[in-house]
Amino acid sequence: MPSSTPEVPGTYVFDVAQSNRGYALNRLCGSLKDAANRERFSADEAAYCDAYGLSPEQREAILQRDWTRMLDLGGSIFYVFKLAVLDKKSMQDLGGIFTGMTTEEFVKALNAGGRSFG
Amino acid sequence: MPSSTPEVPGTYVFDVAQSNRGYALNRLCGSLKDAANRERFSADEAAYCDAYGLSPEQREAILQRDWTRMLDLGGSIFYVFKLAVLDKKSMQDLGGIFTGMTTEEFVKALNAGGRSFG
Amino acid sequence: MAELIWGLATSHVPSIGAAMDNGKTEDPYWKPLFDGYAPAREWMAKHTPDVAIIVYNDHANAIELNMTPMFAIGTADAYKVADEGWGSRNVPPVAGAPELSEHILVSLVDEGFDMTVCQELEVDHGLTVPLSVYCPDPGDAWPCAVVPILVNVIQYPQPTAARCLALGEALGRAIRSFPKDLKVAVFGTGGMSHQLAGARAGLINEKFDRMFLETIETDPAALAALSREDYIREAGSEGIELIMWLVMRGALGPGIRRVHETYHVPASNTAAALALFENLPGGAGQPSGASPR
Amino acid sequence: MAELIWGLATSHVPSIGAAMDNGKTEDPYWKPLFDGYAPAREWMAKHTPDVAIIVYNDHANAIELNMTPMFAIGTADAYKVADEGWGSRNVPPVAGAPELSEHILVSLVDEGFDMTVCQELEVDHGLTVPLSVYCPDPGDAWPCAVVPILVNVIQYPQPTAARCLALGEALGRAIRSFPKDLKVAVFGTGGMSHQLAGARAGLINEKFDRMFLETIETDPAALAALSREDYIREAGSEGIELIMWLVMRGALGPGIRRVHETYHVPASNTAAALALFENLPGGAGQPSGASPR
Ligand SMILES: [Fe+3]
Numbered sequence A, B: 001m002p003s004s005t006p007e008v009p010g011t012y013v014f015d016v017a018q019s020n021r022g023y024a025l026n027r028l029c030g031s032l033k034d035a036a037n038r039e040r041f042s043a044d045e046a047a048y049c050d051a052y053g054l055s056p057e058q059r060e061a062i063l064q065r066d067w068t069r070m071l072d073l074g075g076s077i078f079y080v081f082k083l084a085v086l087d088k089k090s091m092q093d094l095g096g097i098f099t100g101m102t103t104e105e106f107v108k109a110l111n112a113g114g115r116s117f118g
Numbered sequence C, D: 001m002a003e004l005i006w007g008l009a010t011s012h013v014p015s016i017g018a019a020m021d022n023g024k025t026e027d028p029y030w031k032p033l034f035d036g037y038a039p040a041r042e043w044m045a046k047h048t049p050d051v052a053i054i055v056y057n058d059h060a061n062a063i064e065l066n067m068t069p070m071f072a073i074g075t076a077d078a079y080k081v082a083d084e085g086w087g088s089r090n091v092p093p094v095a096g097a098p099e100l101s102e103h104i105l106v107s108l109v110d111e112g113f114d115m116t117v118c119q120e121l122e123v124d125h126g127l128t129v130p131l132s133v134y135c136p137d138p139g140d141a142w143p144c145a146v147v148p149i150l151v152n153v154i155q156y157p158q159p160t161a162a163r164c165l166a167l168g169e170a171l172g173r174a175i176r177s178f179p180k181d182l183k184v185a186v187f188g189t190g191g192m193s194h195q196l197a198g199a200r201a202g203l204i205n206e207k208f209d210r211m212f213l214e215t216i217e218t219d220p221a222a223l224a225a226l227s228r229e230d231y232i233r234e235a236g237s238e239g240i241e242l243i244m245w246l247v248m249r250g251a252l253g254p255g256i257r258r259v260h261e262t263y264h265v266p267a268s269n270t271a272a273a274l275a276l277f278e279n280l281p282g283g284a285g286q287p288s289g290a291s292p293r
């Protein structure tokens, strides 16, 4: 039998099923690497979402900037991050959000040697 | 040592050097699979060529429909064929051109069992 | 567990699809080819797979030269039929089998095959013509789901023939380990001898083709030992597509039975053939001692 | 013949590039990291390669999810620097080495590595940050040409660690058989431990990182034996990038000398490290007994 998707608590492992599930959402976020698309998105976010065939849940997660839900719905952090950058959010801001900390607390944890597990 | 590009007289073997050389030409021909591009190409072939960064030789070969020269300049038959289709040419028409026959002669050779070598 | 029930080797010449789409299969030019298909089609209609794994190559449609995968596998829910520049074929869209795709993908990568993953893919005549060869009248939907496997046969270096046979052997193991009761068929497509461009355009090598048609059953390792230059010299620059038959052959076990074959010249510029093999029960071993190179 | 003179393992964190681009390398946050680079940079400045082979991964810039190659190689004359969504880095474009690329490609495919071929490729921080780590002030042009080699580390199934080491071994053979007098360096990039998303975001595992830094020199086969789950559990979901160091290590011979190393936490969300190895003359054999899986 082949291996199976690693299961590590507290960790998203982006596999083919997730990729399939998050395909439209990741395509939308990835498109934001182009300046012209960023402008079109900012001008009318809802219309931009409609053009990418998101599921209703994905659409809501993007419009509400529910970052954790984006990942739960198949988002890949490297795609989703392009939307965060548009919002002038850093990876540290997202780290705080994912872990229920303020950005300052999250940065402090990193500066103190990072968070350790197990 | 690795293998090297097969050399078979009378045969194009499309390798990385050819692909690099013919990149712009093949990109242009490949773009013709989209109907909107076919229209734009037909409306102003020279301008369309300019947008694809062809070498002067490639540009001339395309504008003059010099099919053999397209292949000599790095064209891949599967890309170049999309331009032939636009001109309503069949693969048999091209076969005739490549071999210095009329289309009828070429088709006749195929119907008689094909051309044999060696 | 999934069961591999048969393997089909077939040319995928676009004009074979066009002849069917335009109702020309009874024309004198095409009738001999389609008559040759009839016994295989009858047998396959009685032995229907749930999923067809179709090994083929794209022809400048879904794949552009910026990025050319050596081996790729589709993992999508569905595949659109490509417009190749002369309008899409009027055939149904292709349903995917994403769970089986993922299982095969992981199995192959675990075994050291470096598969490119296509989460979205438009499929061209290389895949749809073999489906039409299997099922001439699909109506609104093809009778099976599909896992597309793509092979680079256009740009040197192509995978070696031996590597294709090894991929097929690993594919067979992957199919047999899929934990659902599914019937699976494998299609190896392309060929036989043809060359589209250059001074040798119009090449047909019936002697080589007949040898290949025989040996694909009896001694695939001998075909896997041929070099890329052998294939191109003997079968033409596009005849090297025949290495894709070896993927199909590798997936079948050592015990196979030839149900039917047909060989016809020409289908436009190509020697066209079909060879259908039943995979016999208990044939779960390896067909050859080919190394994985 | 070409000579492989050194191998560099280095993190490729975007903020390391940004710190250099924005003149922040003397800031208290960044100074320790860049001070740690200094001895390696001095040594490399005296041992300059003609071509750098940079093993890295793309981060949603050149590669989209419709087609994800497992292993890819660039074969272009030149590579544009990607705009990743916040403007392109203000660094020179990257010159290619198409002859060496083709030689390596053919060698690898002949050996059964199923490389995707990129005739055009925009390179992101995964490639340009390591170039900046090597050469902080390139002026108008980088001091060497580049062969990019891409590895899928983002989507499961990634290649196994053992397959990455085997790829490196084949890469070393390919370099050594290139019939021109070229000096070549190999970069293995990414890591060390980090995880960007999920409840474990912010993970750093210094113990694992220190073990890896030591063992990459002394026993790469032991690292090749770790599973994907081992890497993700110990080094985080993005720490699995460390498998790319094994490609670099595999290319070096068994006789290597550690020139310098540095380890620093944090570079934004990541443990950052550099390890520089001189490839000793006569070290043309294989570093390990890893199987090609
Ligand atoms: Fe074909």
Ligand SMILES: [Fe+3]
Residues within 6 Å of the ligand: D012, D057, D059, D126, D190, D191, D241
């Ligand atoms: Fe990275």
